[in-house]
Amino acid sequence: MNQPLLEIKGVSFSYGPIQALDDLHLHVDHGEIVALLGANGAGKTTLLKNIAGLLQSDSGQVLYRNRNIERMEAEKIVQNKLILVPEHRQVFGTMSVLDNLSLGAYHHYKKTGKKEVAREIDKVFALFPILEERKEQLAGTLSGGQQQMLAIARAIMAKPDLLLLDEPSLGLAPLIVKEVLNYVKQLRDELGVTILLIEQNVSAALKIADRGYVMSHGSIVKEGRADDLLHNPEVKEVFLGHTVG
Amino acid sequence: MKRKGIQQMSWKGIAAFTVLILILPFLLSTSLMITKATFAGIYTIVAVGLGLLMGFAGQISLGQAAFYGVGAYSTAILTATFGLSPWLSLLIAIAAPALIAYILGHTMARLHGYYLAMATLAFGIVIHVLLVEWKGFTKGASGFYGIPKIEFFGFTFTQGISYYYLVWAFALLVIVLSLNIIHSRIGRALRSIHDSEVASSSMGVDTGRYKMQVFIISAMFAGIAGWLFAHMSYSISPGSFGLDGSILFLTMVVLGGSTSVWGAVFGALLITAISSFVQALGSKISFITSDFEHVLYGLILMLVVIFLPQGLFPAIAAKLKPLLEYAGRKKKAGNITAVKGDQRA
Amino acid sequence: MPDLLEVKNVTRKFGGVVANKGVSFSFESGKVIGLIGPNGAGKSTLFNMVSAIFPPTEGEIWFAGKRIDRLPAFKVSPLGIARTFQNLQVFKRMTVLENVMVGLHTSTSSGILSAAFKLPKAKKEEETIYQQAWEEIEFVGLEDVAAVEAGSLPLGKLRLLELARALATKPQLLLLDEIAAGLNHQETAEMSDLIFKVRDRGVSIFVVEHDMDLVMRVSDRIIVLDQGEKIAEGTPNEVQNDPRVIEAYLGNDEEKEEATV
Amino acid sequence: ACSDTEAQGDADVYKIGAIYSKTGAGSPLGEPEWNATKLLEKKINEEGGIDGKKVEIVLADDESTPEKAMEEMNRMIHDENVVAVLGSTTSGASLAMKGIAMDNEVPLVSAGAAVSIISPVEEAKWVFKTPHSDAHAVERIYMHLQNEGMNKIAILADSNAFGESGVEQLEALAGDYGMEIVIKESYNTDDPDMKTQLTKIDSSDAEAMIVWGTNPGPAIIAKNSKELGLDIPYIGSHGIANQSFIDLAGEAAEGVTIPTGKLLFPTQIPEDDEQYDVISSFYDDYMSEYDSAPTNFGSYGYDNLMLIVDALESGATDRESIREYLENDVQGYVGATGIFTFSADDHNGLEADSMVLAEVSAGEWTLKE
Amino acid sequence: MADSVQFLISGLTIGSIYAIVALGFVTIYSVTKVINLAQGEFVMLGGMIMFSLLKLGIPYLIAFLTTIAIVIMIGWLLERTIVRKAKGADALSLIILTIGAAIFIRGIASMVWGKGSVKVDSFASNEPVYVMGATITPQSIWVMVFMLAIVAGLFLLIEKTMLGKAFRACSVNPVAARLMAVSPKKMSSFSFALSAGLGALAGLVIAPIIFPAYDMGVMLGIKGFSATILGGLGSAPGAVLGGLLLGVIESLGAGFISSGMKDAIAFGFVLMLLLIRPYGLLGEKNVGKGGL
Ligand SMILES: Nc1ncnc2c1ncn2[C@@H]1O[C@H](COP(=O)(O)OP(=O)(O)OP(=O)(O)O)[C@@H](O)[C@H]1O
Ligand SMILES: Nc1ncnc2c1ncn2[C@@H]1O[C@H](COP(=O)(O)OP(=O)(O)OP(=O)(O)O)[C@@H](O)[C@H]1O
Numbered sequence A: 001m002n003q004p005l006l007e008i009k010g011v012s013f014s015y016g017p018i019q020a021l022d023d024l025h026l027h028v029d030h031g032e033i034v035a036l037l038g039a040n041g042a043g044k045t046t047l048l049k050n051i052a053g054l055l056q057s058d059s060g061q062v063l064y065r066n067r068n069i070e071r072m073e074a075e076k077i078v079q080n081k082l083i084l085v086p087e088h089r090q091v092f093g094t095m096s097v098l099d100n101l102s103l104g105a106y107h108h109y110k111k112t113g114k115k116e117v118a119r120e121i122d123k124v125f126a127l128f129p130i131l132e133e134r135k136e137q138l139a140g141t142l143s144g145g146q147q148q149m150l151a152i153a154r155a156i157m158a159k160p161d162l163l164l165l166d167e168p169s170l171g172l173a174p175l176i177v178k179e180v181l182n183y184v185k186q187l188r189d190e191l192g193v194t195i196l197l198i199e200q201n202v203s204a205a206l207k208i209a210d211r212g213y214v215m216s217h218g219s220i221v222k223e224g225r226a227d228d229l230l231h232n233p234e235v236k237e238v239f240l241g242h243t244v245g
Numbered sequence B: 001m002k003r004k005g006i007q008q009m010s011w012k013g014i015a016a017f018t019v020l021i022l023i024l025p026f027l028l029s030t031s032l033m034i035t036k037a038t039f040a041g042i043y044t045i046v047a048v049g050l051g052l053l054m055g056f057a058g059q060i061s062l063g064q065a066a067f068y069g070v071g072a073y074s075t076a077i078l079t080a081t082f083g084l085s086p087w088l089s090l091l092i093a094i095a096a097p098a099l100i101a102y103i104l105g106h107t108m109a110r111l112h113g114y115y116l117a118m119a120t121l122a123f124g125i126v127i128h129v130l131l132v133e134w135k136g137f138t139k140g141a142s143g144f145y146g147i148p149k150i151e152f153f154g155f156t157f158t159q160g161i162s163y164y165y166l167v168w169a170f171a172l173l174v175i176v177l178s179l180n181i182i183h184s185r186i187g188r189a190l191r192s193i194h195d196s197e198v199a200s201s202s203m204g205v206d207t208g209r210y211k212m213q214v215f216i217i218s219a220m221f222a223g224i225a226g227w228l229f230a231h232m233s234y235s236i237s238p239g240s241f242g243l244d245g246s247i248l249f250l251t252m253v254v255l256g257g258s259t260s261v262w263g264a265v266f267g268a269l270l271i272t273a274i275s276s277f278v279q280a281l282g283s284k285i286s287f288i289t290s291d292f293e294h295v296l297y298g299l300i301l302m303l304v305v306i307f308l309p310q311g312l313f314p315a316i317a318a319k320l321k322p323l324l325e326y327a328g329r330k331k332k333a334g335n336i337t338a339v340k341g342d343q344r345a
Numbered sequence C: 001m002p003d004l005l006e007v008k009n010v011t012r013k014f015g016g017v018v019a020n021k022g023v024s025f026s027f028e029s030g031k032v033i034g035l036i037g038p039n040g041a042g043k044s045t046l047f048n049m050v051s052a053i054f055p056p057t058e059g060e061i062w063f064a065g066k067r068i069d070r071l072p073a074f075k076v077s078p079l080g081i082a083r084t085f086q087n088l089q090v091f092k093r094m095t096v097l098e099n100v101m102v103g104l105h106t107s108t109s110s111g112i113l114s115a116a117f118k119l120p121k122a123k124k125e126e127e128t129i130y131q132q133a134w135e136e137i138e139f140v141g142l143e144d145v146a147a148v149e150a151g152s153l154p155l156g157k158l159r160l161l162e163l164a165r166a167l168a169t170k171p172q173l174l175l176l177d178e179i180a181a182g183l184n185h186q187e188t189a190e191m192s193d194l195i196f197k198v199r200d201r202g203v204s205i206f207v208v209e210h211d212m213d214l215v216m217r218v219s220d221r222i223i224v225l226d227q228g229e230k231i232a233e234g235t236p237n238e239v240q241n242d243p244r245v246i247e248a249y250l251g252n253d254e255e256k257e258e259a260t261v
Numbered sequence D: 001a002c003s004d005t006e007a008q009g010d011a012d013v014y015k016i017g018a019i020y021s022k023t024g025a026g027s028p029l030g031e032p033e034w035n036a037t038k039l040l041e042k043k044i045n046e047e048g049g050i051d052g053k054k055v056e057i058v059l060a061d062d063e064s065t066p067e068k069a070m071e072e073m074n075r076m077i078h079d080e081n082v083v084a085v086l087g088s089t090t091s092g093a094s095l096a097m098k099g100i101a102m103d104n105e106v107p108l109v110s111a112g113a114a115v116s117i118i119s120p121v122e123e124a125k126w127v128f129k130t131p132h133s134d135a136h137a138v139e140r141i142y143m144h145l146q147n148e149g150m151n152k153i154a155i156l157a158d159s160n161a162f163g164e165s166g167v168e169q170l171e172a173l174a175g176d177y178g179m180e181i182v183i184k185e186s187y188n189t190d191d192p193d194m195k196t197q198l199t200k201i202d203s204s205d206a207e208a209m210i211v212w213g214t215n216p217g218p219a220i221i222a223k224n225s226k227e228l229g230l231d232i233p234y235i236g237s238h239g240i241a242n243q244s245f246i247d248l249a250g251e252a253a254e255g256v257t258i259p260t261g262k263l264l265f266p267t268q269i270p271e272d273d274e275q276y277d278v279i280s281s282f283y284d285d286y287m288s289e290y291d292s293a294p295t296n297f298g299s300y301g302y303d304n305l306m307l308i309v310d311a312l313e314s315g316a317t318d319r320e321s322i323r324e325y326l327e328n329d330v331q332g333y334v335g336a337t338g339i340f341t342f343s344a345d346d347h348n349g350l351e352a353d354s355m356v357l358a359e360v361s362a363g364e365w366t367l368k369e
Numbered sequence E: 001m002a003d004s005v006q007f008l009i010s011g012l013t014i015g016s017i018y019a020i021v022a023l024g025f026v027t028i029y030s031v032t033k034v035i036n037l038a039q040g041e042f043v044m045l046g047g048m049i050m051f052s053l054l055k056l057g058i059p060y061l062i063a064f065l066t067t068i069a070i071v072i073m074i075g076w077l078l079e080r081t082i083v084r085k086a087k088g089a090d091a092l093s094l095i096i097l098t099i100g101a102a103i104f105i106r107g108i109a110s111m112v113w114g115k116g117s118v119k120v121d122s123f124a125s126n127e128p129v130y131v132m133g134a135t136i137t138p139q140s141i142w143v144m145v146f147m148l149a150i151v152a153g154l155f156l157l158i159e160k161t162m163l164g165k166a167f168r169a170c171s172v173n174p175v176a177a178r179l180m181a182v183s184p185k186k187m188s189s190f191s192f193a194l195s196a197g198l199g200a201l202a203g204l205v206i207a208p209i210i211f212p213a214y215d216m217g218v219m220l221g222i223k224g225f226s227a228t229i230l231g232g233l234g235s236a237p238g239a240v241l242g243g244l245l246l247g248v249i250e251s252l253g254a255g256f257i258s259s260g261m262k263d264a265i266a267f268g269f270v271l272m273l274l275l276i277r278p279y280g281l282l283g284e285k286n287v288g289k290g291g292l
């Protein structure tokens, strides 16, 4: 287990003239929770999209289980249990909550079988009871926060080994934020899911994370243990504000 | 005053285009090409209206040829059967399609997307059937004939250069009016509807009303085109105003690019050019039979959509834009990120 | 002086789902009012009704002495209500400046014919629109991106753009739906400063937000919804200590501290 | 137009324009016309041309649209400086070309069916046409019905120009022959099933059904009639005077009767028929060149061109004199379609007896009357 | 009375034809949000290829299956080579693209088979059956049977299976679909192939009723599209309802009002219905918005 589960080596990416990732390096070890911090537009989402195969980088390598997945299709990457919960929820708006969840199991439902999928669904319902109440509702008509829960629940259905979360607490009520982040931690603690997390809610994120990276202009400018970052004055200044600590 | 940050109307563009139109007959040596260019002008008028409707009001019409037909038939019947002067009947050739659009527009306001496409398609077919069946007025499927020519202080416009200029004078008028509209508060309101109808109405934009107005305007333009077509020909027949026609106009707008008035203009010219080109090819190369021309035409349509998905005009505009300006923009975008970063790091 | 906004016994159903149930409240002008509650409590639904995106199933909404709950959306803006959207609704293919200019739509009136023929009135109005749009752009600080197509802007700027566009309609009441979602701490702080600046222009503000720092800081008064019903109303301090609010929304004491200290 | 006229004389070839519907909806008709024209051009030139001058035919396809026809018409007149124009296949395109022919004073010989192409005569000074008008076909049918002692008829026509013009003539001439139209129905060219119309006809007291259209509609009607057990006689139009109707309708075609030109079955024409030579030699040439039957439409293509050639051979070599020649000097001209006698008020010049009646028997068109 | 029954039967026959074509539209739409205006051309290919194979003396059943296989290949190829390449195009451009494809296929067909109509034999007996004084041909019954079988199959596929969910997921949000390991590209190819197969099947069952020709796809395409919309985009039962309704109205309109006006009556009805139900008979409100 010396090799990291995910390693990014010198990835660069640009949208036309805009350089969004610039020779970026980072790694995530097995069983870790890593927080990725950075200002709006720093390139965090772009990085996750590159990892998940939605974008193809201009140069560099994305090593997942020691295998370069940089040129792999997103569909294939999912089958390797690397799952992204994308920014802005991206639920299937005109499909029911239940259908959304079933689709999460798409890549393994043939292997696992119907019953197991149903059991998985019950598990996520236990986690987000509101979803069970609304299981026939069209996902697009859920409230913002409910949609976010659905997006996370759907990813869990895919039985991830490595879960990439892009601002999972966006639009969630404070109580739920805590619950979600606690659940993220639980996922790691109990199921051993490795997690790479983007959060604007930095203090909460760093509290559950083991390590963190700070990103700016498409590259990593700071890296460290979560505790250290939480108390780093620069980080505090920009991300945490004066009220914390 | 030169304003930053908004789309502005380019008088230079219009002037250049006008000059092109004026000298074109001297470049096109043949009567065939002049006739084609005249038709291109007529189609331009319809396409510009349809472009406003599609690109700015976000509506789609698969029945635009019906308005064109209503314009053509109303002037034909009024002048040939009732002896009205073509200039007077022009008003009716504009008003009749407008009135129909007004009635139809009210009822279609609730439709979106493909449903709207279907409704306009259905409307187009109904009009076509009426043109065929209402023989008392239209003389039925084989066509209405005996349409008089347009006269202007003793000068008669017949097919050829004079008609070419007449048509393009109207086309230029229609282009300028359309450019004025889209560069006004109404144009902005329309473009905003396209991106987010709900935000647009929360800004106080009466989306239904503007969609309706544009629908009416596009019908009026089609009516003008119909008037020009009727008096160019001695006869007209329902076949010119059926689904094929509507699809032709749609194709022009899509290929030219619907998000700009010039797109529709270029689309009309592009289609004319493509079909002439394919035909010319056919007369040169013997294995390109007239059947093969259709194969080729279909192929070109597909290729254009594949390689110029936003339409021809945006592609041209991008090429024409001085490289300098491009570089400037690039630096600027970079700056934005830099500024952002500086604030934080 | 009548209340600026008065919501009377409003209920909204979507099929079987009751998104708002008998909600009533009112407030006078010149205030910042917060609206909080768990996810799905019906906050956005309430906003949508106040901005006339859709009507309530039952109940009435009055604004500045006028009943507005049956008006179409575009008629509410001229009365003085403007809003931003939780799921951004910018005009992506227009420049930032043009976006804001759409906000000035109702303060001008020239019709399609005078536009087509470029009558002097249209020209003059165009000039005013342009000037005023710039003022709002400067107000929120988007000068450097004024000429950029809105679709290519990062989230933070888009939130500012929505604000500027709403302000351009010269509202008396501004509805902000999670305007700080996705902003980092510093940006959120800047946003609350901006909210104060807006209030100082005499605009009343109605804020939905999950960022308690922001809500508690800017609000004069807070209304709390849970499962479609109003469960509390009061000053930030009162609300924060209301056990029902804590139970339904904020979480227990210990956690609350973390969120707000 | 004046300068053009001068230009024509100088040419060392006679240039004739021909616009037919090689593609599009009219192509089944236009193709034989097109082929016949090409065939003749080759033949005339191989045989030494006209007074030593070659004939050059500028062929163009109007794709069955009036707009294309107008473009090509302008090209023929101004760019190619032809002495006369032939075509087009459909009535719509022919009418559109008529306007231009009149403006520019160029002779036009159309292959369209509609009478409006050549009437009113004042508006058609420069325009002629060779196909049997629908009126001829109708007269021929009514004569037949009179013989059979029937006078209650049902009409089922295509809603296109061809069908419509047929209906017009059927209605116009009914009185003259004491016919009563008891029911009148139509269908669209592409319709897959006509049982509804046939059911209505079946319920009427019609004694015969006249079907006016081109393939495949009439074949579907034949088939549907058989399925419905409709037992009144089926009388078709010259629009289905081809083998393909029989191939499609199969057994259901048996007994169908139509008026037609004689080119349909040259071998069945009695040798003493005036047209015998013209028809059989053209038929044979066409068959050997294209390996398919020319149908009646081939004869329109043939006559259109040969009438102009006739004019050129007799020394009428410019536009004006060709027109004069056609109007005044074509008297009893034996063509493939019939025997033409043009005059100032008849620019079609055919009589009903240039058509014969044919009936399907044993899977073939056979001469009936 | 017998007349009305005959009108109705005629209408149902025509309507079933429209319905099968409409189901092809639904198949592609429900995956890609594309309205494939070349759908009618698949139908035409079904009829024409069958004709050629039979002419070569190939036994009926084998020719039948081969035709379907060939047209499926063509549909799949169309997606792979053309539709997929037009990635950046919006729905409207895709309409033009499929119109281009239709013209292209039609052009090739006219070169291969010529312009004339051809004849294809019925599946089995040709002896009409009499019902309440009206005639119904065995082939009409076949058309209805196939139509029902197809709609049942499609309905089950789309509504009840995981594959069907994946289908819909692609149309709702292709990016999110990819993140669920659903490949929109594969689904798109699959839907084109399936829809081509359905088109071919339609062509095969109706070939003995009409006389197929290179241009028969135009009319069938329009009517099929109308049926799709009438029923509500994306709904298979809707497509069937729409198709039958259109056929019956045409037939009754021709029977009781005027055969010349029957298209005006049918499309007038479509227009009226859309005013009352802007999203078709069985369409969901929010489905239409995604379209253009
Ligand atoms: N589709 C796109 N086209 C052009 N530029 C883009 C696009 N998407 C993102 N960008 C630009 O790339 C840069 C990085 O964006 P990215 O979304 O990765 O940032 P982020 O760190 O996730 O920000 P946020 O916190 O706002 O989500 C920004 O400058 C952004 O404007
Ligand atoms: N069109 C609709 N159809 C059915 N249910 C709906 C619809 N719109 C909203 N709802 C339901 O109404 C309730 C209130 O939704 P609303 O969006 O107002 O919540 P909210 O308070 O804004 O939540 P959040 O903080 O998560 O944005 C939710 O349960 C939601 O699922």
Ligand SMILES: CC(C)C[C@H](N)C(=O)O
Residues within 6 Å of the ligand: D029, D089, D090, D091, D092, D111, D112, D113, D114, D131, D161, D162, D214, D238, D239
């Ligand atoms: C069948 C033909 C005689 C038709 C004719 N050529 C027409 O005018 O369309």
Ligand SMILES: [Mg+2]
Residues within 6 Å of the ligand: A044, A045, A046, A087
């Ligand atoms: Mg992001």
Ligand SMILES: [Mg+2]
Residues within 6 Å of the ligand: A143, A144, C043, C044, C045, C086
């Ligand atoms: Mg909300």
